Amino acid sequence: MWRSWQAEMIKLAKRPAAWLLLVLAQLLALLFTYLFPYASYAGGTEGPNSDRTLPMLLPDQLVGNSLGGLPVFLGAIVLILGVLAVGGEYGWGTWKTLLTQGPTRLAAYGGKLLALAVATLVIVASLFATGAATSVVIASVESQPVAWPSLVDLATGLGAGWLIATMWAALGALLAIALRGVALPIGLGLVWLLAVQNLLAVIAAPLLDWVAEAQKGLPGPNAGSLAAALGATGDTPGVAAVVGGGQAALVIAGYLVAFVAAGGLLLHRRDIL
Amino acid sequence: MKPPVQIEGLSKRYGGLTAVQDLDLTVRAGEVYGFLGPNGAGKTTTLRMLLGLIRPTSGQVRVFGARPGEPGHLRSVGALIEGPAFYPYLSGRDNLRLLARYAGTGAHRVPVVLDLVDLTDRAGDRYAAYSLGMKQRLGVAAALLKDPRLLILDEPTNGLDPAGMADMRALIRRLGAGGCTVLLSSHLLGEVQQICDRVGVISKGRLVAESSVAELRGTAALRVVAEPVDRAASVARALFGDDRVRVVDGALELAVPPERASAVNAALVDAGVAVSELRLRERDLEDVFLELTSGGLTHVA
Incomplete structure (x- = not known):
C-alpha cells in the first residue's frame, strides 16, 4: 500500500485537474467568504450577506469562516476530486495496467484513499492559510486589532474540516467505483450535494417532521452542524446547527468509514472489465 | 518447477x-x-x-x-x-x-x-x-x-x-x-x-x-490439376484409398508424401489422364483455423 500511495501522490501532483480544483476551492472561498461580504460592507449595500459585518471577516473568526464552505460547495469540489482520482482509472482503462504490475486491489485502493486524505488536508489547510492572509489584510485596511483563535481551536477546526472533506472525497471515490466512470458519479454527486440536500433542508424538512428527523442522519446536515458548532455563520448555504458538534463529528466519521468500506468491498468483488 | x-x-x-x-x-x-x-x-x-x-x-x-x-x-x-x-x-x-x-x-x-x-x-x-x-x-x-x-x-x-x-x-x-x-x-x-x-x-x-x-497444419498435400478430373480421382483412389483423395475446386488433393509425385504422374498418364499441374501444397494454418473455428470440429487433441 505504501508504494501505491507514493504512486497516487505522484498522479495527483502531476494532474492539472487536481491543481485546478485546488485553485477553484481557494477562489470560491475567498470570493464568497471574504471579498463579496467585504465589498458589501465597504460599499454599504444591502444584500444576502449584508449581516456579515466587519467583525465576521477578522482573524478571530478564521475557523468558522474556513469551514463554512465545506458542507456544500467546497464539499462538491472535494467530491469531484475523489471521483477523478478513482474514476479516471475506469475512464482510461488503467486499472488493468496498474493492477497487473502487482498491487492487490485493496492496496491500490488504500493508496488512493491515503493520497486523497493528503489532498483534502492540503485543501483545507490552504483554506485556512488563504483565510488567515485575507483576514489580516482586511483587519489592517480597516485598522482592526488582529486576534487569532487559540491553537486548540485552530487544530480542532482543521481536523473537523479535514474530516468533512475526506468524507466527501470518499463518497466521490465510492460513486466512481459503483458507477465505473467519471461523468455520471460527478453528475449524481453534485445533484445530491447542491440540489437534493438543499431541497430537503429548505422545502421538505419544514413540511414533514419525519424528513426533518431523517435529515439529522444525513452527511450534509451533519457537516453543516459541525461547521456551525465551530463558528461558521448560519447564512452560509448548508450550515445549520441541526445536531450538536460532537454528534455531527461522529456521524461524519461513520459515513467516512461506511463509504470507504463500501468502495473497498465493491472494488474487491467486481470484475475489472 | x-x-x-x-x-x-x-x-x-x-x-x-x-x-x-x-x-x-x-x-x-x-x-x-x-x-x-x-x-x-x-x-x-x-x-x-x-x-x-x-x-x-x-x-x-x-x-x-x-x-x-x-x-x-x-x-x-x-x-x-x-x-x-x-x-x-x-x-x-x-x-x-x-x-x-x-x-x-x-x-x-x-x-x-x-x-x-x-x-x-x-x-x-x-x-x-x-x-x-x-x-x-x-x-x-x-x-x-x-x-x-x-x-x-x-x-x-x-x-x-x-x-x-x-x-x-x-x-x-x-x-x-x-x-x-x-x-x-x-x-x-x-x-x-x-x-x-x-x-x-x-x-x-x-x-x-x-x-x-x-x-x-498436418502433412502437406499434393495438388493435381488433371483432365478429366473424375477419371483422375478414380485412379488416385485406387492407388491411395478413398480417404486420401479429395476433389477441391476442380483439382485433386492427395494426402500423400511429396516423393510420390512422380508415381502419381506416371499412373495418371498411363490411365490416359492429361496432367497440367502437379505441386506440393502445404496446408495453410488459416485453413485449419477456419475449419476448427467454424464449428466443424468439436475437439481436436
Whole structure:
C-alpha cells in the first residue's frame, strides 16, 4: 500500500485537474467568504450577506469562516476530486495496467484513499492559510486589532474540516467505483450535494417532521452542524446547527468509514472489465 | 518447477452468456504459446482471469503455482491486455516510472524497456500525443518492466504498421529465446505461425485444438490439376484409398508424401489422364483455423 500511495501522490501532483480544483476551492472561498461580504460592507449595500459585518471577516473568526464552505460547495469540489482520482482509472482503462504490475486491489485502493486524505488536508489547510492572509489584510485596511483563535481551536477546526472533506472525497471515490466512470458519479454527486440536500433542508424538512428527523442522519446536515458548532455563520448555504458538534463529528466519521468500506468491498468483488 | 500457466476446467458465465467454458490449458516454461481464436472467442476473458482481473465462475487458474489474489501472484508476470492504457497527462517515461513504483522494481528498468521497444526518443512526450503504434509499444514496455519470467500479450501487434509488427515479432522471438515464457493471444495466423512453439485454438469459449503449429497444419498435400478430373480421382483412389483423395475446386488433393509425385504422374498418364499441374501444397494454418473455428470440429487433441 505504501508504494501505491507514493504512486497516487505522484498522479495527483502531476494532474492539472487536481491543481485546478485546488485553485477553484481557494477562489470560491475567498470570493464568497471574504471579498463579496467585504465589498458589501465597504460599499454599504444591502444584500444576502449584508449581516456579515466587519467583525465576521477578522482573524478571530478564521475557523468558522474556513469551514463554512465545506458542507456544500467546497464539499462538491472535494467530491469531484475523489471521483477523478478513482474514476479516471475506469475512464482510461488503467486499472488493468496498474493492477497487473502487482498491487492487490485493496492496496491500490488504500493508496488512493491515503493520497486523497493528503489532498483534502492540503485543501483545507490552504483554506485556512488563504483565510488567515485575507483576514489580516482586511483587519489592517480597516485598522482592526488582529486576534487569532487559540491553537486548540485552530487544530480542532482543521481536523473537523479535514474530516468533512475526506468524507466527501470518499463518497466521490465510492460513486466512481459503483458507477465505473467519471461523468455520471460527478453528475449524481453534485445533484445530491447542491440540489437534493438543499431541497430537503429548505422545502421538505419544514413540511414533514419525519424528513426533518431523517435529515439529522444525513452527511450534509451533519457537516453543516459541525461547521456551525465551530463558528461558521448560519447564512452560509448548508450550515445549520441541526445536531450538536460532537454528534455531527461522529456521524461524519461513520459515513467516512461506511463509504470507504463500501468502495473497498465493491472494488474487491467486481470484475475489472 | 511449477508451470508458468495452468488452467483447469475454467469457465466464465455472464448471466446466460458463456464466455469461457471448461477450458484446460498449460503453458510450459520457456515456450512461446499462441492463443488463437476469432474475435469474441474468449481469449481476453481467459487472460483477464489469469491475471485476477476477472473472477472465474468455476475452475482454477495458477501462475507459477499461485492463484490470483495470493501474494506474489504477479511478481514475475508482465502483461498487456486488450490494448494499452496509460495516464494521458503524463509522458511515456513518467507513466513507466509510475508503474515501476507500483511494481516495486525501481526506475532503473525504465530506460531499458524504453530502449527495447525503441521509444527512447519520444519518451518525454505526453502519452496523449502518441500514435496508436507508440501506445502499443509503450504497453509492451510496461509489460517488460518487471523483467518477467512470463509475458502475457493480448494482440500485441494491434495498431502497428508492418515494420512495427515485424519489430514486435522479432522482440517476442528474442524474449522467447532468452528464456522468457510468452503467452500470446492473436487472431493473426501468420503471426502465430512465425513465432509460436505451440498453439491453442479457442472458439466460442472452448479449446478446440492444442498442438505445435506443424502438427496443426498436418502433412502437406499434393495438388493435381488433371483432365478429366473424375477419371483422375478414380485412379488416385485406387492407388491411395478413398480417404486420401479429395476433389477441391476442380483439382485433386492427395494426402500423400511429396516423393510420390512422380508415381502419381506416371499412373495418371498411363490411365490416359492429361496432367497440367502437379505441386506440393502445404496446408495453410488459416485453413485449419477456419475449419476448427467454424464449428466443424468439436475437439481436436
